[in-house]
Amino acid sequence: MKTRNMTEGSPIKLLLAVAFPLMLGNVFQQLYTVVDAQVVGAVEGVSALAALGSSDWFLWLFTGMVQGFAQGFTIPVAQAFGAGDIKALKRNVGNAAVLTLLIGVASGILAILMITPVHNWLNMPEAIRPCSRQYLTVIFAGLPIFMAYNVLGGILRSLGDGKTPLLAMVIASLTNIALDLLFVAVFRMGVTGAAAATVIAQLVSCLFCLGRLRHLPIVHPAKEDFRLDRAVVSRQIWLGIPVGAQNIIIAVGGMFVQSIVNGMGVAFIAGYTASNKLYGVLEIAAVSYGYAVSTYAGQNMGAKKPDRIRSGIHAAVLAGILTAAGIGAAMFLFGHHILASFLSGSEKEVADALKVAVEYLRTMAAFLPILYLLYIYRSALQGMGNTVMPMVSGFVELAMRVGAAILLPGWIGYQGLFIAEVLAWIGADFVLMPSYYAMLGKLRRQWTEDRLQE
Numbered sequence: 072m073k074t075r076n077m078t079e080g081s082p083i084k085l086l087l088a089v090a091f092p093l094m095l096g097n098v099f100q101q102l103y104t105v106v107d108a109q110v111v112g113a114v115e116g117v118s119a120l121a122a123l124g125s126s127d128w129f130l131w132l133f134t135g136m137v138q139g140f141a142q143g144f145t146i147p148v149a150q151a152f153g154a155g156d157i158k159a160l161k162r163n164v165g166n167a168a169v170l171t172l173l174i175g176v177a178s179g180i181l182a183i184l185m186i187t188p189v190h191n192w193l194n195m196p197e198a199i200r201p202c203s204r205q206y207l208t209v210i211f212a213g214l215p216i217f218m219a220y221n222v223l224g225g226i227l228r229s230l231g232d233g234k235t236p237l238l239a240m241v242i243a244s245l246t247n248i249a250l251d252l253l254f255v256a257v258f259r260m261g262v263t264g265a266a267a268a269t270v271i272a273q274l275v276s277c278l279f280c281l282g283r284l285r286h287l288p289i290v291h292p293a294k295e296d297f298r299l300d301r302a303v304v305s306r307q308i309w310l311g312i313p314v315g316a317q318n319i320i321i322a323v324g325g326m327f328v329q330s331i332v333n334g335m336g337v338a339f340i341a342g343y344t345a346s347n348k349l350y351g352v353l354e355i356a357a358v359s360y361g362y363a364v365s366t367y368a369g370q371n372m373g374a375k376k377p378d379r380i381r382s383g384i385h386a387a388v389l390a391g392i393l394t395a396a397g398i399g400a401a402m403f404l405f406g407h408h409i410l411a412s413f414l415s416g417s418e419k420e421v422a423d424a425l426k427v428a429v430e431y432l433r434t435m436a437a438f439l440p441i442l443y444l445l446y447i448y449r450s451a452l453q454g455m456g457n458t459v460m461p462m463v464s465g466f467v468e469l470a471m472r473v474g475a476a477i478l479l480p481g482w483i484g485y486q487g488l489f490i491a492e493v494l495a496w497i498g499a500d501f502v503l504m505p506s507y508y509a510m511l512g513k514l515r516r517q518w519t520e521d522r523l524q525e
Contacts, residue, residue: 127347143313146453179212193329193330321469324468327473
């Protein structure tokens with residue numbers, strides 16, 4: 072297994088070398104998310120699909136939180152690697168392992184306890200509550216595994232290795248698809264089977280990454296590295312809390328919108344869910360560029376190379392905009408046919424759900440470059456150690472999403488719910504982009520002064 076030093080060489084080549092394997096990995100990750108929905112929708116019908124998607128934002132509340140902590144824990148790993156400080160790298164890995172176990176277990180227990188209260192707040196139709204509860208209980212029980220995979224994958228990416236997380240995701244995806252067909256289509260376990268397939272697949276990817284890390288001596292923590300160090304834990308928590316909080320804030324806004332959606336009937340929920348499952352496909356490359364940018368910015372932050380950070384981010388912006396335009400065009404051309412594969416039931420149910428799904432998907436596809444800028448600038452700030460402004464951008468997303476969801480449907484109908492998502496992206500960009508350029512300018516001045524004083 073190879074590491075990759077991103078402090079030297081062509082920025083765009085380095086970014087793409089990390090991003091492309093991540094994109095392929097995310098394709099497989101989204102593939103099994105989509106297959107979950109397709110198998111459940113095709114085998115169990117529109118109501119089961121609605122149950123799967125009616126708590127999507129509640130699910131993201133906790134998966135986003137632990138994912139945010141995982142990202143925060145691995146930022147110091149990238150910075151230590153860029154600075155060549157192997158001792159600090161091992162200490163951060165050891166402390167991250169302990170925190171992952173503690174936070175993952177606590178989060179899973181809390182999430183399960185919150186299912187009924189959140190169902191009440193979301194105005195979830197009684198007909199689909201039992202299915203939703205079954206699905207969420209199994210998924211939340213697997214939160215420690217989900218967090219462990221994200222930490223292990225984050226460590227690998229911090230060292231410039233995007234290949235291993237890709238292989239892990241390919242294996243997990245194939246496992247999940249096979250188990251989906253077995254549990255749902257053959258054993259008829261419904262949404263519980265789909266959830267179990269997902270958790271088992273995540274465990275497979277987690278074990279694969281752990282196995283690969285064992286072959287990389289520079290990240291092998293000694294026994295003393297697992298003892299929680301106040302300075303290390305404080306830094307990891309300081310970086311992790313804002314990222315996790317940012318995802319929580321975004322999820323709360325999404326849950327508010329979902330509570331409105333849940334009042335519009337099962338067919339509307341199913342159509343909204345179908346498009347939300349393709350949301351992940353739309354942002355595949357954005358997530359990948361984000362991880363690559365975070366690693367790139369983190370390593371060059373450790374090496375104190377502001378000009379390389381600037382040139383790398385500019386290259387990522389150009390690549391992101393072009394990629395978003397291509398994916399958006401593909402969704403306009405083929406999205407209708409993909410969405411149709413999620414739905415089964417009466418002719419009227421399918422037609423009503425498909426109409427909603429297509430309108431929502433095309434709205435997001437038309438404005439996709441805005442989402443890609445959000446991921447790139449947010450990840451650049453996080454890689455540079457600033458997780459506070461991304462958290463602030465989450466508050467802005469919350470305000471825009473909720474405000475638009477309240478006001479726009481009264482003016483333009485249910486399409487206002489779709490536009491609310493785009494306005495949330497725009498609001499976040501207005502925070503992230505100026506913050507990135509301000510921080511980069513400050514660092515350049517600071518490091519220039521440090522060099523002059525040496």
